[in-house]
Amino acid sequence: MQDNLTVSVIIPAYNAQSFIEKAILSVLAQSAVASEIIVVNDGSSDATADILSGYLDRIIYIEQQNAGVSAARNAGISVATSDLIAFLDADDYWHPDKLAIQLQAMQENPHWVACYTRDCSDDSELNQTETESGLTFEDKTIEQIFINPYLTTSTVLVKRELLLSIGLFDTRLLTAEDIDVYYKIASLGMIGFVNRVLVHKKSVENSLGSQLCSYADNLEVIDRFLTTKPARKLEAIAPMIKAKVRLNWARELIWRGQPKAAIPIIKQALSEAPSFAARLLLYKARLKLIFVGSS
Template sequence: MAKVSVVIPVYNGAATISRALESVFAQSYSDSEVVVLDDGSTDDTASVLAGYGDRIRAVSQPNRGLAGARNAGARASGGEYVAFLDADDEWMPEKLARSAAVLDQDPNCVLVYTGALRVDQNGRPMPNQDSQTQGVDSPTLAQMLERPWNVVPSQFMVRREVFARCGGFDERFVTSCEDLYFLLNAREHGHFRSVPELLVRKSTRPLYPKALEREQECELFVRLVRSRYGASAAGLIREFRRMRVKVMRHMARTLMEEGRPKDARRCLARVIHYQPASPKAYRRYLKTFLPARSPLAASRTGDGEA
């Protein structure tokens, strides 16, 4: 039995899954198995996976979303540690070795995560690679309840027994927030450790419309966190909502620059939802009904934001 189970959920990922798998096969760590969970793909994903033969264990199921796919993949695996990789991400060759070593050496550590380099769809590093964890290597639960802990599944490895005690990822989440909620749950069972090197290439996708479509699950995240942690999660909820406002404003600004005021209006309506007492939020929203102005005209008035 392999010590580490690599679980890769994929949905219509025929264009990227090979790149993800090759990064797994290139690992310096060899005591691992690879389980790929095809979550109801309708493209050529199944054919691509078939080409790998017995190098992987391919499992398929009707579409259930990311949480359900990761959970099913974990159930189909048997390693002591479970490492997740999204089908459009890649690992550096030392990812598994560096992560497994931490869990081997520290039996009280339940989860280890590495750094990640965000790249665009062409594989180029994104600007403004802000620190995801603000220099805190082993957060307390109290610290994680102060703000969103933006460590994605491709970055972490977790002990199987802890994953099972958490009940895996909460399948009420289909496309978003399942990782944030899982990390809070896992932290209740023991401490985390960090490997500071950038050992994941995390792909970024266009925000619109997916970020807007995820708003319902963001609201679910807030409700579950408030129910589970009460007043101690006030900081996390506040910062999570602030983060959502930032995303919605950014999308609206981009959409206005693209001449898509109706789409921008949808995003700004969500800003108003989060900030109902903000006059600026209403002004931005109303501007989407005005005739488009040239960038030069906007710069002359000093008013170029959506």
């Protein structure tokens, strides 16, 4: 058992005046008290700083020129002093028992280096977890994380020393920086899963994760990870994973009315991992190109 674990909460905020207060209040309302709440104002041009000024007695406040979410998280990690780091995006918020349950999970599973929870986009679903029973903790192997690395960052609790050892978030990546971190963490130890909805995740239109560059960044992260020694045993399933990313990329292009751009991406996916789904998508892209055209 690992008793008396401490937690630093890091909240990056950029033009977050509409939701930053709700995020902070959800941390202050935790049944397990965080040792530090570190809010990094990433060059906001709205009233974010004014709102945060009302919480300076309860948060560690950092202000920097706009440099992106990775730089903001790294700035928070660099001043954190706790055993564990919990991330919370400014437009998300937590169930009151989120930290308590994850601390329990980490204490009962000392082989975990990090853990994450389920999330939702529905307030009623988040509230209903107060009466849920059957809480379970599950090990996630590196293969499972490699196949499905799309963890919601606001659900993640991770050992601070491990984050420091991997070099933090890669500020060169516009997107997929979180996937890069999860791969690195999984290669160094077991990631655990807390099977309960404990985070409300807000879907923001035109967020970085919805940009087309996220697919290319995802593929770059996969290729880069495969060059590391811990990833060699994953090479057999890598073509399937890369093909899946490409097909999702192609579907997005087709939906945006760009079937011509989608076709070579689908062909690449077929060369990596032939499948009926890829052939069907190629057929649809060609039909759309013929009958609708491409911008």
